[in-house]
Amino acid sequence: MDNPAKLDLASVIRLPPVDVSTGDADLDSARTEARQYLQFYNWVVSIKGEYFGYGADGIIYIFLFEIEPGRPEVNQWTWVIVGDLPPTYIPADDARTPFEALDGYIGALEDWVEAAREGKSVAKLIPVNVDATPANAEMLASRLKFLDERILPELKT
Template sequence: MTEITPDLSKVSRFPLAADDPDADDNLDGALLDARKFIGFYDWGKNIKAEYLGFCAEGIVYIFLFEVSPGRPDVPQWIWVIVGDVPPAYIPGDDAETPYEALDGYIGAMEDWVEAARQGKSVAKLIPVNVPANPANAEMLASRLKFLDEKVLPLLQE
């Protein structure tokens, strides 16, 4: 596996300075959520470094973690997305920037939405912490549309 190193010029290393414009009142809670999420996986317990890729306060937070992989199939870099959306991780091998991480997240979640709308199995898709039914698919679809139209353009260069 070819290891991709994310573009660290696009992220801020933790801890952030008190006057950092990326800091917000919910950031500490979001970081804790991201740590808990990644810590659920056996490979996510040994975090070496933490970075903030982007935050839209109360909506979405994109974190980048450098981990000590315990297995050869685990990349050294993991993006974690949390907020008012289902939490998920994107392997660093699949995204070099916060934009690519969020774009990949949206695409993977859109696959889940389509399967849930059609009553198909979501077993091999990105895990979402709600039942795969049309009502949940529509709620997630509206959030994804907002991320795609309003948030993703903020990360484009």
């Protein structure tokens, strides 16, 4: 899905160049975290464009990045979700809008929670930066419930 027309770019706001503040300290901090998270991966040669999809102060931020991929199978459009929860990326061929990105994120983390609750391996699931214990699963499950019930409906409209 290298064609940006397949994305709903009307549902995101283009961010200013990286050396220019948005005027919102929390958004700038989340943007920096998202950039650093994405640049960790060796399949990202560079970031060509940045868009803001959604933010709930201190809880969650959803960004869309246009990247120069380092491998041919990597999509040039990638969502990054950061906040008071495990950061992740979602290829834009799996999600066209911030709603779809968050919905996919919640679903992937629910799989992790279920596996952690049951003591199963999480090795092939979305990476989460805590041990896969029942206690950690319950903490994450409560955050996911909040996202599903309070944040996701805001994005659907």
